[in-house]
Amino acid sequence: MVYITLVIIFFIILYTVIPYILSRGLGLKVFKRGNELSKIAFTFDDGPDPIYTPILLDLLKKNEVKATFFVVGSKAEQHPELIQRMHQEGHLIGIHNYVHQSNWFMSPWKVRKGVEDTANIIENITGVRPVYYRPPWGMLNLFDFVKSGKYMFILWSIMAEDWRTSGGSEKIKHRLSSIKGGDIILLHDCGDSPGAEMDAPRNTINALKDVLKTVKTKGFTCVRVDELLNKEGYPRNN
Numbered sequence: 001m002v003y004i005t006l007v008i009i010f011f012i013i014l015y016t017v018i019p020y021i022l023s024r025g026l027g028l029k030v031f032k033r034g035n036e037l038s039k040i041a042f043t044f045d046d047g048p049d050p051i052y053t054p055i056l057l058d059l060l061k062k063n064e065v066k067a068t069f070f071v072v073g074s075k076a077e078q079h080p081e082l083i084q085r086m087h088q089e090g091h092l093i094g095i096h097n098y099v100h101q102s103n104w105f106m107s108p109w110k111v112r113k114g115v116e117d118t119a120n121i122i123e124n125i126t127g128v129r130p131v132y133y134r135p136p137w138g139m140l141n142l143f144d145f146v147k148s149g150k151y152m153f154i155l156w157s158i159m160a161e162d163w164r165t166s167g168g169s170e171k172i173k174h175r176l177s178s179i180k181g182g183d184i185i186l187l188h189d190c191g192d193s194p195g196a197e198m199d200a201p202r203n204t205i206n207a208l209k210d211v212l213k214t215v216k217t218k219g220f221t222c223v224r225v226d227e228l229l230n231k232e233g234y235p236r237n238n
Helices: 002-025 052-062 073-078 080-088 108-126 142-146 168-178 200-217 225-232
Strands: 039-045 068-071 092-095 152-154 184-188
Touching: 002 142, 039 225, 052 080, 052 200, 068 073, 073 080, 073 108, 080 092, 080 108, 092 108, 092 225, 108 142, 168 200, 184 200
Parallel strands: 039 068, 039 184, 068 092
Antiparallel strands: none
16 A cells, blocks of 8 residues: 555656656756747737637737737637737737646646647637647646647746736836846636636726836837847747
């Protein structure tokens, strides 16, 4: 019985903790920031959302900002018009898996099926197959780590903890006041994921109205993730 328990504990550590240390701690096999100090990349997870995503897209268009959306496949299926709009307006669309569940608590084949299903959905809508992938909560499991295949893992260098409403838009603006060149900024355009609050994206959008002006005055250019990676030999999604 003790032996079986030790084997289970070892497997859990190997499947979850080791990939976490290697990716989040050491930055192996993931991309968290760029080297071009004049560019930054805003990224948005968990959508598309029928209420907040259109408002966000309006704001980005008004400010002539291109961003990256890591979308949930099941939501993309429900709102293909928003995926099409993202694509038509020049934003990059990446994968956030078919459902918003941690890869730590799914089998390798379920994770892989979710990624492929989401890629198929995006390709069927836009004609472009995505290659950039951000697992929910940035949690890679062992099989993600050793068999990434054609997908590139995108994490982040700064986040605003905008999935909760506490602190309002001022908290988000304060956290984003430290943006530096090369940063990949993690934000959310949907609040129905586990641990998030439904109205949280409202604060994100309100904060961005000021943040986007501020980063421009600092001389930063807001680009898609693939544009941030372009000088470093990574593929560009067209």
